[in-house]
Amino acid sequence: MTRNTAPEITPEKLYTSRREFIRALGVAGVSAAVLAACQEKPFLQGGEIPTDTGAAVPSPQAGSTTDEFGDTLTSYDDVIRYNNYYEFTTDKEGVARLAKNFQTSPWEVQIGGLVEKPSTLSIDEIRRRYPTEERIYRMRCVEGWSMVIPWQGFPLAALLEDVQPTSDAKYVRFESIFDPKELPGQKNKYFPWPYVEGLRLDEAYHDLTILATGLYGKDLLPQNGAPVRLVVPWKYGFKSIKSITKIDLVSEMPVSLWMESAPNEYGFYANVNPEVDHPRWSQATERRIGELSRRASLMFNGYEQEVTNIYEGMDLTKNF
Numbered sequence: 001m002t003r004n005t006a007p008e009i010t011p012e013k014l015y016t017s018r019r020e021f022i023r024a025l026g027v028a029g030v031s032a033a034v035l036a037a038c039q040e041k042p043f044l045q046g047g048e049i050p051t052d053t054g055a056a057v058p059s060p061q062a063g064s065t066t067d068e069f070g071d072t073l074t075s076y077d078d079v080i081r082y083n084n085y086y087e088f089t090t091d092k093e094g095v096a097r098l099a100k101n102f103q104t105s106p107w108e109v110q111i112g113g114l115v116e117k118p119s120t121l122s123i124d125e126i127r128r129r130y131p132t133e134e135r136i137y138r139m140r141c142v143e144g145w146s147m148v149i150p151w152q153g154f155p156l157a158a159l160l161e162d163v164q165p166t167s168d169a170k171y172v173r174f175e176s177i178f179d180p181k182e183l184p185g186q187k188n189k190y191f192p193w194p195y196v197e198g199l200r201l202d203e204a205y206h207d208l209t210i211l212a213t214g215l216y217g218k219d220l221l222p223q224n225g226a227p228v229r230l231v232v233p234w235k236y237g238f239k240s241i242k243s244i245t246k247i248d249l250v251s252e253m254p255v256s257l258w259m260e261s262a263p264n265e266y267g268f269y270a271n272v273n274p275e276v277d278h279p280r281w282s283q284a285t286e287r288r289i290g291e292l293s294r295r296a297s298l299m300f301n302g303y304e305q306e307v308t309n310i311y312e313g314m315d316l317t318k319n320f
C-alpha cells in the first residue's frame with residue numbers, strides 16, 4: 001500500500017531533534033581478498049518478470065513522525081549532514097560541504113541493456129513521468145549505524161515496465177556519475193570508479209524498491225544522492241546507490257564497486273542480517289543516529305514479512 005503524499009510537506013522543524021552526541025568512528029575499510037564463491041540459486045527462469053513481489057509496503061500515516069514500529073524519524077539536520085558518499089570524501093561530516101556546489105541539473109539517466117525500449121530521460125522528464133509518494137524507511141548502514149528517513153520516491157518497477165526488459169534480463173545494474181573533475185574522491189585510485197551496484201530482477205521489481213528524488217518533502221541535496229538515487233530498505237545502505245546516470249538490464253550478476261574492492265567483506269545480496277557478522281565487526285546491533293544506546297538489528301532491517309519469500313530456499317549465510 002502506498003500513499004501519494006508529495007504535496008504534504010512536513011514542516012522541517014517538527015523533525016529537528018537533538019544532534020547525535022557520539023559520532024560514529026567506523027569508516028568502512030577495504031581489503032583485497034579472493035571472492036568467496038557465491039552460491040547463487042536460480043531465482044527466475046527465462047527472464048520471467050515477477051508480478052507478485054511480496055506483502056504490502058508498511059505504511060505509517062502520511063506525514064507521520066515515526067516509522068511503522070513507532071520509531072522517530074531521524075532529524076533532517078542529521079540526514080543531510082552525516083553521509084556516506086565516497087566520490088566526495090570518506091569523512092561523513094565533510095561530504096555536505098564538498099558536495100555543496102555539485103551540479104545536478106541538467107542530468108540524464110540512460111536506461112538500456114536488455115530492454116525493448118531503451119531510453120534516455122532527463123531528470124525533469126523523470127519527475128514529470130513518475131509521481132512520487134512518501135515512503136518512511138529505515139536505512140541501516142553496514143558500518144552499524146541507522147536512520148529513519150521519509151523519502152519521496154517512486155517504484156523502480158514503474159520505470160522498468162516502461163523500458164520492457166527482454167526475456168534474457170536477470171539483473172539490473174546501476175552506475176553513479178563518473179566525473180573526477182567535480183568529484184574529488186574519484187581521484188582515489190583505490191576504488192574502481194564509477195560506483196556500481198546491482199539487484200536481481202525480482203528485487204528490483206519489489207514494491208519496496210524505489211528511486212528517490214527527495215526526502216522530507218524537499219528535493220534531494222547532492223550529499224544524499226541528488227538528483228536521483230536508489231533506496232532498497234532491507235539491504236545495507238551501500239546498495240542504495242546515489243546520483244544514478246545509467247541503469248542497464250543485464251543477464252549476469254553485476255559486480256559492484258564493493259564486491260570488486262573488498263570481495264571478502266561485501267557480497268552481492270547485502271541483505272541486513274544480524275546473524276551474519278561483517279568480518280571485522282558484529283552486525284547484531286546498530287546505533288540509531290540521534291540515540292545514545294545501541295539497539296538490536298532486525299532481519300532484513302525489519303522488512304522480513306515483505307521480502308522473505310523472494311529468498312526462499314537460499315542460504316543467506318553464503319549469499320551474503
Ligand code: MTE
Nearest residue numbers: 083084085086141176195224237238240242
Ligand atoms: N552511492 C554512491 N554513489 N557513493 C557512495 O559512497 N555510499 C553508500 C550509499 N550510496 C555511497 C552511495 C552508503 S555506504 C550508504 S550507508 C548510503 O549511500 C548513505 O546514504 P546517505 O548519505 O543519504 O545517508
